Amino acid sequence: MGERVKFEIEGQIGIATLSRPEKLNALDTKTRLELKEVVEEAEKSVRVLVITGSGKAFAAGADINELLQRDPIKALEATKLGTELFSRIEELEIPVIAAVNGYALGGGCELAMACDIRIASEKAKFGQPEINLAIIPGAGGTQKLPRLVGLGMAKRLVLTGEIIDAQTALRIGLIDEIVEHERLMEKAMEIAGKIVEKSPLAVKIAKKALNASLGMPLREGLRYEASLFSLLFASEDAKEGMRAFLEKRKPEFKGR
Numbered sequence: 001m002g003e004r005v006k007f008e009i010e011g012q013i014g015i016a017t018l019s020r021p022e023k024l025n026a027l028d029t030k031t032r033l034e035l036k037e038v039v040e041e042a043e044k045s046v047r048v049l050v051i052t053g054s055g056k057a058f059a060a061g062a063d064i065n066e067l068l069q070r071d072p073i074k075a076l077e078a079t080k081l082g083t084e085l086f087s088r089i090e091e092l093e094i095p096v097i098a099a100v101n102g103y104a105l106g107g108g109c110e111l112a113m114a115c116d117i118r119i120a121s122e123k124a125k126f127g128q129p130e131i132n133l134a135i136i137p138g139a140g141g142t143q144k145l146p147r148l149v150g151l152g153m154a155k156r157l158v159l160t161g162e163i164i165d166a167q168t169a170l171r172i173g174l175i176d177e178i179v180e181h182e183r184l185m186e187k188a189m190e191i192a193g194k195i196v197e198k199s200p201l202a203v204k205i206a207k208k209a210l211n212a213s214l215g216m217p218l219r220e221g222l223r224y225e226a227s228l229f230s231l232l233f234a235s236e237d238a239k240e241g242m243r244a245f246l247e248k249r250k251p252e253f254k255g256r
């Protein structure tokens with residue numbers, strides 16, 4: 001934590017900023033390890049994490065200097081680190097918002113896809129250009145992109161390596177919203193602020209249920225949802241939420 005990834009806390013919101021702008025925040029091993037530490041810390045200390053980049057990139061992908069040094073064994077180890085980091089982000093007990101400020105390419109696009117909510121500056125650009133290097137996405141691109149944008153569009157992006165602008169990313173469902181560049185963090189904090197107001201228990205369980213939706217057959221998913229739904233009735237927060245509604249006042253959630 002520190003040199004490549006800055007971590008700040010504002011209220012109950014954590015902000016992780018990839019800070020290697022001179023290399024377009026390319027995700028070398030050091031950056032990945034620092035991001036892993038930040039993510040672990042955020043889960044313990046804040047209610048929502050926002051990930052963004054400094055300079056003109058969110059992240060321009062894996063560090064190509066490191067890629068060139070790899071043999072298949074090293075490549076497997078390295079991609080495991082990347083995939084595990086992104087899975088950890090996906091499964092983090094708090095929501096993670098990607099505030100995409102610029103290039104999100106290769107591993108950078110995969111990092112954004114590992115987040116729960118994606119907003120982007122009008123200057124953002126997305127793509128999986130690995131095919132230009134005669135490799136393929138190695139941290140989820142071929143598996144997650146089809147789930148977000150459909151198989152046809154995913155094939156087009158992965159097979160051509162085309163870089164798309166924020167408008168196209170919005171149209172195909174890769175991001176949720178485009179924001180004026182200068183207002184990107186403000187918007188991310190506004191979304192995070194809405195989540196912070198909710199019961200942390202309900203937020204955590206909702207994320208769990210949503211994450212399960214793509215990996216389970218519908219019947220099984222519905223059963224899983226029903227058990228998580230009923231579990232929340234054991235919480236003081238659920239009682240408080242319902243009482244506050246009926247008493248026409250703001251709820252005071254305690255996270256239990």
Ligand code: CAA
Pocket residue numbers: 022023024026027060061062063064065082103105106107108110129130133136137138139141
């Ligand atoms: N790895 C290492 N260095 C990188 C990098 C990367 N992925 N992307 C950019 N850089 C470096 C450049 O080499 C350059 O360094 P120097 O100043 O020392 O020459 C610096 O960052 C600035 O980049 P550019 O001069 O290229 O900036 P630009 O504005 O002309 O172009 C760009 C921007 C189109 C994003 C271009 O940098 C680019 O195409 N980057 C590579 C993108 C890419 O192929 N990403 C996929 C990597 S593979 C991967 O991610 C595998 C996986 O699935 C995990």
